[in-house]
Amino acid sequence: MKSLYLLIVLLQMTCFGNCFNILVVFPMPAPSHFILGNALARGLTEAGHDVTMVSPYEDKNPPNNGKYSNIVLEGNTQAQSSAHRKINLFKFGKVNPFLNMKSMNYIGKSATNSTFASDNFKKLLESGKKFDLVIVELFVDAGLGVLACHYQTPLVVFSTLSSNYWVNSLVGNPSPSSYIPDLFLTYSSSMNMWQRFVNLLMYLAKDLNHRFSFLPTQIELARKHFPKCVDDNGLITNVSLVLLNAHESINDPVPYVPNMVNIGGYHVNPPKSLPKDLQEFCDSAKDGVVYFSMGSNLKPSDMSQDSKQALLSALGKLKQKVLWKWDEDHLPGKPENVRIAKWFPQQDILAHPNVKLFITHGGLLSTIETIYYGVPVLALPVYGDQRINSAKAVAGGYALSLSISELTEKDVSEALYELLNNPKYRENAKKRSAIMHDRKVKPMDLATYWIEYIIRHKGAPHLRVAALNLTWYQYYMVDILLLLLCIGASFLLTAYFIFRNLFCSRRTDSKLKKN
Structure with missing residues (x-):
């Protein structure tokens, strides 16, 4: 008993020296964003830290070690999420990428404002709880960085995407427009002269929008709620670290300053056994399984009737079985080889050896998961970064891409035949998978190390590049x-x-x- 008591005391002393209070804020009302934020929060909890997770969603099965608490953003955030679900995103995807900036400004303003206005969030601020570090998801919500000033802690920014304009400017990361295409364009890194010209225009337009529209709005929202943390120069805060949901197996190689770290794939869990009915469905598919999902935001029932019919006709001709994530109870005209459900355990399905192809919208999480398990892709991108993710997948040799608004049965059938019968796509997917798995440490362990490093070294100012001290005209x-x-x-x-x-x-x- 005395030995056990000493062991407990020793463990407590160890935790006292290495466990930190960490605030994690992921305000976007989208399930995919919550998946990433919650995976990061749970990973830090498992590493022994006390984590407070702020988001519009609740973890229904939180860690039972008492080190995880969930602050659910209510009211405006939930209304925004409900309104988001009512939008036909297949129509939204046709918006010109230059006009998307206005929409993104609105999304960012709503996310920042509804977070600050949330009663539950106000209670957290008034509770007097102290934190050693603040982690903020940066997705057009730069005003939330003011929380690091409020709590007098270092700030870690999490990007749900790879390096991009929103985070590069915070740490002085170079991003030449000559070979790094904007996230909302469909270009690869090998751009022709016209594409480089359009890309340069996009960079300039985003810079002007950022300086004169987006950032002033975010600063005013922060000043309204935290006036002491905003001065004439803007938010009083420094970004100590940027965690990127990216990896060399998925993204093109680009320059990173020392305080930018790739942790793409950290949310992928070891595969579990499928439910009995799905296990039997996949095991009995002697010709293989095609898995079809358009992610958590898109509603496939919103597709045009022509697109639905093209997909149904092409899928019905396959000898393979099909699992289609469908948002309604019935799918008119569903072929016999197609099984629908409102939810499937995607990662576990992709891990099944009989799965031959993944039909996807090209979302980043789905792209990461399909590479992790080495499954080739038919991409049907709709909006946002889905187009450039799909373009990269095609350039990587493990995918084909079709326009969702111009689908024909002939095009879909030809793409399916090519992907299912030409072994090069699966071979290239397996090569990408091998790159993703070839790491010195697991991505969640890497994220934990760097977060603890930033706390230990008081924000690690030695990692800041001198570019942050220069004006734009000096930098260029x-x-x-x-x-x-x-x-x-x-x-x-x-x-x-x-x-x-x-x-x-x-x-x-x-x-x-x-x-």
Whole structure:
């Protein structure tokens, strides 16, 4: 008993030195965002930390060790989520990417404002609870970074995407428009001249929008609720670390400053046994299974009738069985080889050896999961980053992509035949999977290490690059270019006047001699 008591005391002392109070804020009313935030919060809890998770959703099965607490954003956030579900996103996907900026500004304003206005969140602020670190999901909600100032802690930013404009500017990360396409475009890293021109225009438009529309709105929201943490220069906060939901197996290689870390795939869990009926369905599929899901936000019933019919006709001709995640109880015209349900355990299905193909909208989580298990893809992108994810998958050789608004039975059938019968797509998917699994440490362990590192080193200011201390004209060497232009212009003017005087002097001498 005495030995057991000493062991308990030792463990408590160890925890006292290494366990931290961490606030995790994921305000976006989208299930996919909650999946990422909750996976990060639970992973930190399992590492021994006390975690407070703030989001519009509740973890129905929280860790039972007493170190995880859930603050559910109510009211406006839930209304926003409900309104989001009523939108036909298949129509929203047709919006010009340049016009998307206005929509993203509105989404960010709503997320930031509804978080600050939430009664449950206000109770947390008024509780006096202290934190050692604040982690904020940065998805057009930069104003939430003010929480690090309020709690006097370092700030870790989580990007649900790869490196992008919203996070690059916070840590001075370079992002050349010559080979890094914007997230809302459909280009690969090998852009032609016209694509590079369009990409440059997108970069410039986003920069102007960020400086003169998005950021001022976010700063005003932060000033309204935390006036002491906003001065004339904006939010009083420094980003110590950026965690990216990205990895070399999925994304193109791009430059990262020292305080940016890839942890893509951390949310993927070891596969579990399928429910008995699904297990029998997949096991008995001698020709294989095609899994079809459009993610957690899109409602496949909102597709146009032509697109539905094209898919139904093409899928009905397959010898493979099909699992289709469908949002209604019935699917008119459903072929016999197709089984529908409102929910499927996606990761566990993709892990089954009989699954031959994944038909997906190209969402990042689905892309990560299909690469993790090495399953080729037929992508039907609709909006947002789905298009560029699909373009990268096609460039990676493990996918084909079709326009959801222009589907025909012929196109779908040809794509399905190619993907199911040409082994190169599965081979390339397996190669990508091998890259994803070839890591020194698990991605969640990597995230935990860096979060603890930031706390231990008081925000790790030694990782900040000097670019953050420069103005935009200094960063882009505009002042140097102007100086060189001035010197060059002065040299040319001086040369002009010298030659002019010489020429005039000779003409004068010539006239005098003639006279």
